[in-house]
Amino acid sequence: MTFDSVKSWREQIKNILRESAKIVDILFIYTAFRSEDERYALELFWVNTPSPASRNIAETVIHEGFLGKPAFDAMQESAISHAALLPSPLREMSRELVELETKTFGLAIPVTSGIVGIGLRLDREKDATDALIVESILTAIVNIVSSVMAVTTYTREIERFATRDPLTNLYNQVAFWDLLEYETERSKRQKYSFSLLVMDIDNFKAINDTCGHEVGDTFLKQFASLVKTAVRKGDVPARYGGDNFTAILPVCDEEQAYIVAKRIIESLRALSLPSPEGVRAKGTVSIGLAVYPGHAAEAKDLFLLADSMMVQAKTLGKDRVCVPSEHDTVGALRSLGGKNILIMEALGQKTVVPYFQPIINMKTRRVEAYEVLTRIVTPDGVIAAAEFIETAETMGAIGRLDYQLIERTFEKVKKERYDGALFLNLSPKALILSEFIPTVRSLLREYGINPAKMVFEITERDTVKNLGLVEKFIHDLRSEGFRFAIDDFGSGYSSFQYIRKFSIDFLKIDGEFVKNMTEKGTIEKAIVTSIAALAKSLGIKTIAEYVETEQIMSDVESVGIDFAQGYYIRRPSPELL
Template identity: 45%
Template sequence: MQKTIRGFIITVAVGVSVVLFIALYLVVSTVYDRTVREDARHVSDVIAEQTFNSMFQVMRQGWTRQELEAFIQASQATFDETPYHLEIYRGKRVEQLFGPIEQPEMDAQVEDAFASGERELIERDQGLRYLYPLNAREECLRCHTNAEVGDTLGVIEVEQDLEPVIRSAREDFLTVLAFLAPLPVVGALGVGLFLNRRIKRALGVVEDSIERVNKVSDLKEVAFRDQSPGFAELDHLLDNMQELVEKLRGFAVDRDLLEFEIRLLEKFVITSEVVRDWREYVSQLLLEINQIVDAYSLFSVFKVDEEVFDLEVFWRCHPPEEVRQTFEAAVFRAMAEEPHFQPMPEIQVHHHVAETGCTIEAIDPDAIEVQTKSLLVETPKIGGIVGIGVQADIVRDDMRMLVVESILSTLLNVVGSVKAIYKYTRDLEYYATRDPLTDLYNQRVFWELLEYEMGRAERGDYGFAVLVIDLDNFKAINDTYGHGFGDRFLAAFAETLRASVRQGDVLARYGGDEFVAILGEGDEGTPYQVAERIREAASGVALTAPDGHEVHATISIGVAFYPEHATEFKDLFMFADNMMYKAKTEGKNRIGYPTEEDVLEVFRAIGEKSRVVQQALDADHVVPVFQPIVEASTGRVVAHETLSRIRREDGTLMGAGEFVEVAERMGIIHKLDHLMMEKAFARMAETDYQGLLFINLSPRVLVLGEFLRETSRLVEFYGIDPGRVVFELTERDTVSNFQVLEDFVNDLKLEGFKFAIDDFGSGFSSYHYIKHFPVDYVKIEGDFIVNMLSDGRDRAFVRNISNLAQELGIRTIAEFVESEEVLNAVAGTGIDLAQGFHTGRPSETLTPAEPQ
């Protein structure tokens, strides 16, 4: 049921009256209460001050104990018929000299006053309590010989009961308000009746005018301004309606323009093809615009960095050189008129032609100025776009201008989005292969290229070498000058390393301060020459530290040859790694060049590791450890990742990095995984663990038909909900097994398990996986997380991965969270979970976790 204006006015008046009544009561009551309490505090202070002054004057003349007691009783009796109560407390120093007096037992507040010597006002619901310390003066020490100036000898307590005064005032105020409250309601009723009659008469005039409009052609006959309903507000409303009618006359006739806009907007769908060929996409949009508007060109402006902008100009046909120059100058002038482009930045111009078989005729420069419609924004939008515009003969047609402005506003976001996805996809593909700090290849690409080079060498029957390069004592640099300086030192060393190898040699940062190189086909002497050149160049790397000292470093290099030292790529790397450690043990700053004895020793060490791994499997020495995974926003532990360790004979634990590659080469990694998983499930059951448990799987399980069957048997045996188990596979390990992986993941999901992609963003198929697989979690590559505070590109990758995952309903986990600052940055980008040494180190104890 609709409300009438009269009823609405009365309802509002009553409501406002009630609200004002309550508000006025609360405000006045609060002000009065505060005033009474402030006055009471002042009175209490005066009473205490006067009491003390009286006591002080009497004490100066000396008094007996009887006089003291009489004084206290007289002071207290003064307030018998008042809301005040007076009490005087004697301190311990006075009692030691003059004995105790009859007084109430001291509570904590009185004792605090003795201790602090400060006056204290304690407010209570129904009154005040004022404590006034009696601090010793110089002349007090003549009698109080055991005190010092400033010591608290006593406390005067003044209490006042305010409840009767406040209650009486509130009752009087309520009486007055109750008498005044009906007056606004009565007034509102009279005003409502009066306004109702006037408004109904005025609305009748408006209704008569509207009833005359029955079809579009009637709009030409409507003249609201000829009517006057008698109210200025309604007169203004009729003026606005008249303006609306005049606008509708223009909009109602050009249906083709609206249909064209709808058709064009339907083309604003971003696909992978659009992203890949975004310039061709914009060129096609220009041709679409020409179906309804004779447009010569479309341009967009992108912010590359603080001082450089890209101007992308799309021409319908080939423009003459003078037209290009004139058009560029017109865009530059439009940008110069905007204050946020001052000073004028460097602008890089790129021209594109939509139809190559035609040429634009010469255009008058003044026409270009008049006919160019542009939209420039103060701050970059998606993809760094700051402006877009079209050059066409549209200025004399308001309707066409309106449609073009709408198209430009939409294009500003569409083109920016396409450019952003194009840029981030290209950068992601690039940095999936690169170390962000040094711009060298990363560890994953090194392994792929090493395996590839070994295959080529085998087919071509030639040899090559691997160098493992490690900075000596780099930890001391980090500890002394901080990780920021350490990163700059690593970047400087990487530049020196890049300049020291041959064209075609492969360089990579293996991790931390360790680098690797693959030296292509050559004789045995060449790798040693390259290694010696690298060692000598490294000695020249110097960086000035924050304290002004010049920091240098030396390196140790290990060398291994294919096929002399190994025919498996991982064994070849392990051999070079052992040679690097040999160089360190022999004094550092040298090259570990293998001898026949070294070959025997290294393979003996590899054999020893194989024996240790096999023995650990046989003797059940595989130990699971658990690293917490927390909510990024709250720090609440919700999951753990299970990691494999081997317990040595001395009780210490061997890290996975020491035995995983050996176990993979031996073909028993899946057995270690299975044993570790069974122990982890047993621990879940023992501790009644309620969180999620992440378990890493080796690629070998993909081809083992009994894996899922055996895993299902274990969760049933230990009474574990499969939905609390998340299996992780790394992106790099799954690239070559796509179809097998797809079947495996689908089977996992059917059994109720969850699935996660580890090191997301590190390989080439990140988006392919999350598009085709039912992924529950993605663990973002740790290198992106570690550097996101200092590298804007890494921060952009993390933010875009987070946004994409949210759109797809996939939860995100940040790895390598090593500090509070990184955790806050991770939470700020919307990432769900975090894992790293800052949030918790791996432990044999499975700590409680809250279910999600």
């Protein structure tokens, strides 16, 4: 069942009712299942428009059918709606001439249930043919409604995990960036200041190495707790990753933010956790502080400056907070950036090269595609994309990097006569750059490559606000044969906007969930299982990233993922094998 058909499920019920009424004397069809607010939603679909009296009779008959069924006790408080196919009035009905045929159903994961039924007019005795027809109609309705329930419930559960760090329950990095952008725009409109703290626990690796990872995890949770205690209600703490944390402090000037930062530092100094080795885990934190708009007027610049101040705090001896001076400006930081020079030299000398990581079919174990990864070759070695992509975006050079990468990839593909699929990471913003798609089309023609072999991975590095415009571009490109995947699916709630808006061929499940399934990964495995079930319901193929061990490979296979990639299969390489 596709996502479009799930969205139009009521129309499908009406179609079944319209056709069934031609052969069986049906008064109405009804469906009842738990809605998003945990109440049951009871919907009645009539052939003709019923009078208020007929509606009451139908509701009474249906509710009588719920008696003695504990799973549907809450149905007595259900929200009720009526819809009719025809405007012509229904011939008045009586309680004695209404027979109800029902069918219940349930889903094991997640646990939920529903019921569907048909209201028949008892004008004559039913025969075996009538019973067979009614049973077929009920089965068709159950198939539709259970698919709706599954997709709705899976999506709701996954979205709940998408914005939170599973260890600390703070916002995660993706949510942090969305909230920072939001706070920046709000502050611009309302003309007030806000502050940003970037925090890094000092020598956290030593805690892990000395006391063990379990104590390390407990230390991180305790730090998250004391940060939440130190900030005000309405402030936004987040775990940026590893031992890095942030806090957005709305309507907060430098002096107030400094007081909050000092409170966090002093609270952590007092924290001491026991460990199995007998050594107590203690730590300190280095904090960088920056204020909008005094220090920076854009979200990324504000983070860059606060992060730089955090590094300065570590350089000065750790366990302190640093605030920008009049010399610590974003412009000064950028003018010193060696990565800017690296990128400009790579573009000028054409040292941007593709690396290929195979994607295998989990059933056949054969390579069916490669993900194309960006690398820069220097005299000192090969530099991975993670080291320079954000800088390239800040410089506005990401488009030129993509063009060189695609051209070098197509050269390799043509030379090696490779005929499989190619997955290429792509910011949604690239889709609406006027020159991007024409350039790709031109390169495809030049190297004789079928557009159907190209799979663009939509990433969330730059979430585009006008999703409608991107939707049009994707629709047009799909008509030419291009395919699309959502990268790092489950890591952010923009992913779910994409799956609702766009026609997607693949979901690449966030590798953090995949690689943590095998350890204390009850939540992670539940998330991956839910994503696989959701994708299957929508007819979308799934790909597991970060498959790094045989055990992860086995777990990926057990939850029904279609494809896999990772170091266990093969590391990225400049060669197509």
